[in-house]
Amino acid sequence: MLPDDICDEAERLTRLARDAEQRGDAETPGDDDRLTVSDPDRYRQRRDELLAEHGYVARLRSDDTETQLILHPDDWLDEDGIVVFERVDTDEAVERRLSGTGDGDDWADVEAHNRAVAERVAREHGEPHGYNAARLADFAGNHYVKPIERLTPAERAEFLTDYYPRNGFPDATQRSAVETSVELTVETAANRTGEPTDEE
The missing domain is CATH 1.10.150 (DNA polymerase; domain 1)
Incomplete structure (x- = not known):
């Protein structure tokens, strides 16, 4: 199972990337690699590298009311990036509601x-x-x-x-x-x- 602190950091970086796209601000969060809110791709890259160290990947699931961050093992996917349902164990997945209890924006x-x-x-x-x-x-x-x-x-x-x-x-x-x-x-x-x- 993915450690909670890694889940928290993946969620934080995802929120920063989304905020960069929605707001276009240029704030500096203070990460060691000097990511900026004006560069969402670098937030996602840092998140994906962090998750890869634990054998996980991230994807977003959205509907009309909310967006969720889904973290799951990369071995759920085939070589084309398609989920192989026979490999899925939902106990291994982590879901984080990006809209939160408050206003995600x-x-x-x-x-x-x-x-x-x-x-x-x-x-x-x-x-x-x-x-x-x-x-x-x-x-x-x-x-x-x-x-x-x-x-x-x-x-x-x-x-x-x-x-x-x-x-x-x-x-x-x-x-x-x-x-x-x-x-x-x-x-x-x-x-x-x-x-x-x-x-x-």
Whole structure:
């Protein structure tokens, strides 16, 4: 099965490529290979290279209401790139809804906002809270396409009990501080926007 952190990165790069095509902005995400939002093909190339290291490929499935990213083993395909149904094991596939729970078209704005919040937490509260705030930003943007302050209590609990232990790779100090880090990060995000947190 494809590791969760690889799925997250494949989704992130796919969103950046789609955003580049739809918006034509020129923002720099800070990747080591200096990808830019104005070059969607390079985002896709980086995604495909990453997936190939694990024997996976990506495709998009769209209908009238949403688009999903499908990640599946490349051995499902024949030499012409056609799916051989006898090789398909759906348990090996990963599906990510690119429209998210929020508005997928707003992903770049949400990503920039959440990164700014995480950086502010790092400046004002130091480590390990800065590290944990960055992981919460990953979760809020990639899984829910939401500003951090709009995460519901249930979504914050999902981060603490499921996402963070599996994908955060924390050390003991970071792990012991994560609940406080989440509180600080949500408070910082709400103060930045002047909006109340989502407590429903």
